[in-house]
Amino acid sequence: MLRISLRDGEALVVNGAMLRSKGRTELVIENKVALLRGREIMAPEEATSTARRLYFATMMAYLGDEPEAHKNQVIDELTLLIPAMTCDAGRAACVRFARLVAEGDYYRGLAACRTLIEFEGAALVPANEAA
Structure with a gap:
């Protein structure tokens, strides 16, 4: 209960x-x-980065909306995100997230993905700030 x-x-x-x-x-x-x-809850228009698209796909898989199709998107987005992680802690968070999703624990995967969104934000500097 x-x-x-x-x-x-x-x-x-x-x-x-x-x-x-x-x-x-x-x-x-x-x-x-x-x-x-x-x-x-994340709306589709909020999925504006690799980690956010990863979160959205995981959320959709968790809610039962074609979980296998979304699981494939999770794999694709994670493949893009791992090389972008500039620190060991970020890469370790990717591994932790991948393990949870592989085990079908999408809810806990969402919590791990929120950490990935934070790491992604810290690792990627917007183009207008780099100049």
């Missing part, structure tokens, strides 16, 4: 269905479901 408290207007995705609370809401989940809270 999982107890979730939602703020007014907070989004929640349950097995691919987008829900939004009206008023403060408390839910009790009594069986296994794929769910993401508002701060864990």
Whole structure:
């Protein structure tokens, strides 16, 4: 059993269905479901970098929307991201993420991918700042 408290207007995705609370809401989940809270949900237009596209593909695989197709995208994006990691900790985070996804643990993979987004942001300097 999982107890979730939602703020007014907070989004929640349950097995691919987008829900939004009206008023403060408390839910009790009594069986296994794929769910993401508002701060864990990424819209397609937010997938603007390799690590963000990796997160979006992992999120879609977790929610059950053609997991194999998204798993292939995860592999493609990870192949691009690993060489961009400039530090050992970033590469280790890639390995940790890949292990979780290979085991089918997409939810924990999302948490690991948030770390990759941070590493990517630190490793890649925007072109207008490099000049």
